[in-house]
Amino acid sequence: MRAFLIxxxxxxxxxxxxxxxxxxxLLHVLVVIFIFVILAVGLDLVMxxxxxxxxxxxxxxxxxxxxxxxxxxDLGFGFWQTLPxxxxxxxxxxxxxxxxxxxxxxxxxxxxxxAFQTIVYLLLxxxxxxxxxxxxxxxxxxxxLTLFGWELFRVETVRDFYFLALGCMAAAIGVAWRxxxxxxxxxxxxxxxxxxxxxxxxxxxxxxxxxAFVASAGLAGAAGVLLAHYLQGVSPDDFAIxxxxxxxxxxxxGGRASIVGPILGAVLFTAMPEVLRSAQSYKLVxxxxxMILVVSFLPGGIVGLLRRERRx
Amino acid sequence: MYTLDFALQILANGIVIGSVYVLVxxxxxxxxGILGIVNFAHGEFYMLGAYFGITAAxxxxxxxxxxxxxxxxxxxxxxxxxxxxxFRPLAGGDMTSSIITSFGLAVALQNAALIxxxxxxxxxxxxxxxxxxxxxxxxxxxxxxxxxxxxxxLVVAVHVVLRHxxxxxxxxxxxxxxxxxxxYGVDVKRVAxxxxxxxxxxxxxxxxxxxxxxxxQPTVGxxxxxxxxxxVILGGMGNxxxxxxxxxxxxxxxxxxAGYLTNTLRDIVGFALVVVVLLIRPQGLFGRAIxxx
Numbered sequence: 001m002r003a004f005l006i007x008x009x010x011x012x013x014x015x016x017x018x019x020x021x022x023x024x025x026l027l028h029v030l031v032v033i034f035i036f037v038i039l040a041v042g043l044d045l046v047m048x049x050x051x052x053x054x055x056x057x058x059x060x061x062x063x064x065x066x067x068x069x070x071x072x073x074d075l076g077f078g079f080w081q082t083l084p085x086x087x088x089x090x091x092x093x094x095x096x097x098x099x100x101x102x103x104x105x106x107x108x109x110x111x112x113x114x115a116f117q118t119i120v121y122l123l124l125x126x127x128x129x130x131x132x133x134x135x136x137x138x139x140x141x142x143x144x145l146t147l148f149g150w151e152l153f154r155v156e157t158v159r160d161f162y163f164l165a166l167g168c169m170a171a172a173i174g175v176a177w178r179x180x181x182x183x184x185x186x187x188x189x190x191x192x193x194x195x196x197x198x199x200x201x202x203x204x205x206x207x208x209x210x211x212a213f214v215a216s217a218g219l220a221g222a223a224g225v226l227l228a229h230y231l232q233g234v235s236p237d238d239f240a241i242x243x244x245x246x247x248x249x250x251x252x253x254g255g256r257a258s259i260v261g262p263i264l265g266a267v268l269f270t271a272m273p274e275v276l277r278s279a280q281s282y283k284l285v286x287x288x289x290x291m292i293l294v295v296s297f298l299p300g301g302i303v304g305l306l307r308r309e310r311r312x
Numbered sequence: 313m314y315t316l317d318f319a320l321q322i323l324a325n326g327i328v329i330g331s332v333y334v335l336v337x338x339x340x341x342x343x344x345g346i347l348g349i350v351n352f353a354h355g356e357f358y359m360l361g362a363y364f365g366i367t368a369a370x371x372x373x374x375x376x377x378x379x380x381x382x383x384x385x386x387x388x389x390x391x392x393x394x395x396x397x398x399f400r401p402l403a404g405g406d407m408t409s410s411i412i413t414s415f416g417l418a419v420a421l422q423n424a425a426l427i428x429x430x431x432x433x434x435x436x437x438x439x440x441x442x443x444x445x446x447x448x449x450x451x452x453x454x455x456x457x458x459x460x461x462x463x464x465x466l467v468v469a470v471h472v473v474l475r476h477x478x479x480x481x482x483x484x485x486x487x488x489x490x491x492x493x494x495x496y497g498v499d500v501k502r503v504a505x506x507x508x509x510x511x512x513x514x515x516x517x518x519x520x521x522x523x524x525x526x527x528x529q530p531t532v533g534x535x536x537x538x539x540x541x542x543x544v545i546l547g548g549m550g551n552x553x554x555x556x557x558x559x560x561x562x563x564x565x566x567x568x569x570a571g572y573l574t575n576t577l578r579d580i581v582g583f584a585l586v587v588v589v590l591l592i593r594p595q596g597l598f599g600r601a602i603x604x605x
Contacts, residue, residue, distance in 0.1 A: 053408050100591055107350060108590060110408055111545060115586045118538055122583070126576040241538075245352075245415040252412055281427050288420030292413045296401045299409075 003260075011170055018159050027162045031230060033270045034169040035223045040250040040262035041176045042219030047248065048256035049180055050212035051192030052101050056113040057247040059120035060090040060217040062239025064224025066124065069137040069234045079142045079155075079229060086225035087218045093120075094217025098210040105195075117241050124236035136235030139228040161230055168226055172219050177259055179215055188212055189257070253294040255303025264302045317449035322571040323564060324450040328525070330563020331463035335518035336536055337543035337555040338470060339511030345487045345550025346507045349399055352414040355537025356421040357512045361387045361519025362528040363429050366436050376438050376455065376520075380462070383520035384513045390421075391512025395504055403504075418533070425530040433527035441524055459521045466517060467556060470510065474552065479506055487550060535579070542582035546589055546597050558597060 018027060043057045064086035071077040071085050100112045124131050131137065142155035142164065155164055179185055187208045190198035199205050228234045246269055254265025272290065276283035298305055340354050364386035365379045374382070398417050402410055443454040474480035485493035486503045494500055519528075526532065543562050547554025562582050570578040589597060 053411075055411070100587070104590060107408065107549070110350070110411060111541060112587060112590050114538070114541070115545075115583045115590075119580060119583045119587070122580050126580070241534075242415075242419070245412065249412050249415070252409065281423070284423035285420045285427070288416040288418070288423070291416030291419065292398055295409050295412045295416070296398075 007173070011166070014166055015163070018162060024158045027158050029271065029274050031158065031162055031165045033267055034165040035226055035230070036247070036250065036266040036270050037169050037263050038172040038223040038226070039220050039247045040254070040266040041173055041259060042216045042223070043247050044251050044256065044259060044262040045176055045179060045188070045219075046212040046216035047251055048258070048262070049185055049192065050188035050209060052209060052212065053106070053110040053248075054097070054113045054213070054216065055110055055241065055244045055248060056097055056117040056120075057216070057220050058239045058241065058243030059117040060094060060220035061224040061227070061243065062120060062124055062234075062236070063093050063217075064090045064221030065228040065234045065239065066131060066137070066224075067221070068225040068228040069132075069139045070130070072139055073137060078140075079145065079225075082229070083222060083225050086221040086228075088221075090221025090224065091214045091218035094213040094215075095210060097217070098213030101209050101213065102206055114241065114244075117244050121236060121240050124239060131236070132234075134236065136233055138233045139231075141232060142229050155229075165226055165230070168222060172222060173259065173263070175215075176219065180257075180259060184208065184211055192257075249291050249295065251301075253291075253298065253301055255301030258301075258303045261301050261303040268302070318571070320448070320450050322567050324447075324452065326564030326567035327560065328452070328456055328459050328563070329567060330560035331460040332518045332522045332536075333539055333543050333563050334556050334559030335463050335466060335514045335521075336540040337547070337559050338467065338552060339514040340537075340540045341544045341547065341550055341552060341555040342470075342483075342507055343511045344544065345552070346483055347399070347486075347504055348490075349402075349410045350408075350414065351399075351511070352411060352537055353394065353417040353421060353533075354414075354511070354515055354540060355533025355535070356418050356425075357387050357391060357515035357533075358519040358522075358536050359425060359528065359530065359533035360390055360421065361516030362436070362523035362532070363425060363434075363519075364516070365520035365523055366434050366528060367429070369436055369438065376440055376458070379436075379438070380517055380520050384516045387512045387516025387519070388509050391508045391516075392505060394512075395508035399508075400501075400504065403500075418537070422530050422533065429530065431530065433529045434523075435527055436520070436523040438524065455524045459525075462517070462521060466514060470514070470552070473510075483507060539582060542586045545586050546582075548597070554597070561597075 014030070017030075021027070039057055039061055043054065046052050046054050067086040067089040068077070068082035071082055077085065097113060097116050101109055104112055125134055127133070142161065145153045145155060145164075153160070153164070155161055180188075187198070187203045190201070190203050191205055191208050195205060198208075224239075227238065250265030250269050251262045252265070253268060254263065255261025269287075273283050273287060276286055279286060294301075300307070336354060336358055339357070340351060343349050343351050343354075361383040365383040368374055368379055368382040394417055398413055399410065402413060438455060440455040440458070441453050445452055445454050445457040447457075474484060482493065482498045482503055483506065485496070485498055486500070490500075539562065543555055543559045546562065547556070547558035565581055566578050569581050
């Protein structure tokens with residue numbers, strides 16, 4: 001209950017923030033953070049709760065974004081259609097990637113997901129006639145959001161998009177929280193702790209793992225659709241393996257299986273390059289070093305650190 | 313296009329590229345098999361080797377063999393520092409965290425190279441690049457023709473060290489059973505240092521050799537590392553001789569796909585093979601099933 005109240009308070013503060021600040025830059029950084037929060041919270045379901053390492057979150061993110069771009073190009077879809085399509089498309093590929101997880105574990109699974117990620121990236125860059133290759137594809141602004149013919153909201157400026165992304169992020173966190181604290185979430189943790197034991201006490205491991213992969217990929221797909229409309233275009237380099245590794249680092253750095261952890265991780269790794277802007281060319285070197293330090297010295301992530309502090 | 317000569321030329325090109333894959337993958341598979349570390353920064357070792365070679369060539373105008381030495385020594389130094397500063401603190405922890413820390417290392421090294429060497433692509437030019445070599449219908453510059461030869465020498469050297477020295481025996485003992493090896497007095501730290509030195513040396517050497525064929529940029533290590541991973545998986549993770557066969561196989565398969573089908577599929581072949589292999593034969597094409605941990 002306390003966690004819920006804090007969450008509501010933080011969301012309310014974020015919703016009121018545009019009234020207080022005029023600059024678009026802060027809002028832009030926050031929009032990017034919101035998108036990465038969706039990615040990281042999604043990955044936490046499969047990696048933190050279910051214990052299946054996946055380095056393919058960037059690929060699902062890309063599948064969502066390109067689904068939006070291609071459906072807009074070929075069928076003229078708007079945001080209300082591209083959002084569910086992106087989620088479904090990414091979810092289906094998540095199901096596909098979930099299948100190897102039934103037979104492989106640990107490093108072998110991690111490397112299979114890396115292979116999948118790389119294949120998707122290479123298809124995005126090389127299948128020029130379908131994906132636009134390195135140039136990518138254009139995507140329109142979200143524009144007017146209507147519901148049953150009523151215009152709810154117009155999304156034109158960064159500020160409008162900020163509210164849309166905030167809403168999507170809140171919804172994504174809500175979905176992830178519900179899943180993680182329901183029966184399936186407990187099954188995931190049983191699978192993570194001891195797969196054989198989970199099977200023995202009657203947990204449907206096949207179903208559990210597949211649901212985790214689909215849910216995680218679906219959230220990444222939603223993040224991809226948001227990004228596509230926000231940047232008004234898609235290009236493959238946003239969906240390379242570095243994105244996947246960064247999202248994994250966000251989850252590990254924040255603290256696995258906690259929902260709050262990945263959110264903190266996403267804030268840390270998205271805000272850091274912005275804060276380090278004055279360091280110019282050294283910022284990515286520092287970024288890499290921080291990634292190493294956090295994983296080496298904070299095995300439980302930021303959340304683990306906070307818990308230890310409280311106990312002490 | 314469908315002549316035997318064309319096929320032989322493609323085969324030769326495939327062997328050249330394949331032998332570079334072998335060198336990079338060999339180090340990667342040693343580091344994985346012996347230390348259980350998945351080193352994504354291995355492509356950066358390759359990239360740094362290439363830059364050290366190019367820089368030394370530009371400053372001192374050395375010929376290929378001294379350049380090779382410079383590249384190898386420089387990268388061995390980087391490899392040892394990485395082992396000490398990045399991977400040793402992780403020992404005993406979750407193995408998958410090595411994937412993330414090595415990603416961090418790769419990002420840091422790549423951007424350090426960007427600062428030090430600049431973004432513009434470079435190519436290694438030695439006088440040997442102008443000397444043509446003709447073997448039957450196959451035609452290539454001497455510098456390129458030497459790549460498989462040097463790779464063979466390095467692979468044989470690794471083989472001899474692994475099979476016939478006490479250091480090699482302790483490395484193999486660690487790969488087979490770490491705890492038991494420790495009980496029998498194998499010095500784990502020394503093994504880790506030697507493994508990283510050997511792995512880095514092979515990758516650095518590969519970088520110098522290949523910098524005369526492919527343009528070198530700070531990001532060039534990405535694709536090489538991923539290719540080397542495909543080789544490691546195809547050959548069976550931790551399997552040294554599997555990596556040698558699979559590396560040559562991948563190089564040849566890629567050049568044939570590029571030569572006869574389309575260049576766009578070239579990079580995808582390996583990754584598609586990996587997914588299939590992991591699903592059907594997780595121990596790799598050349599591995600035995602019992603080796604899988």
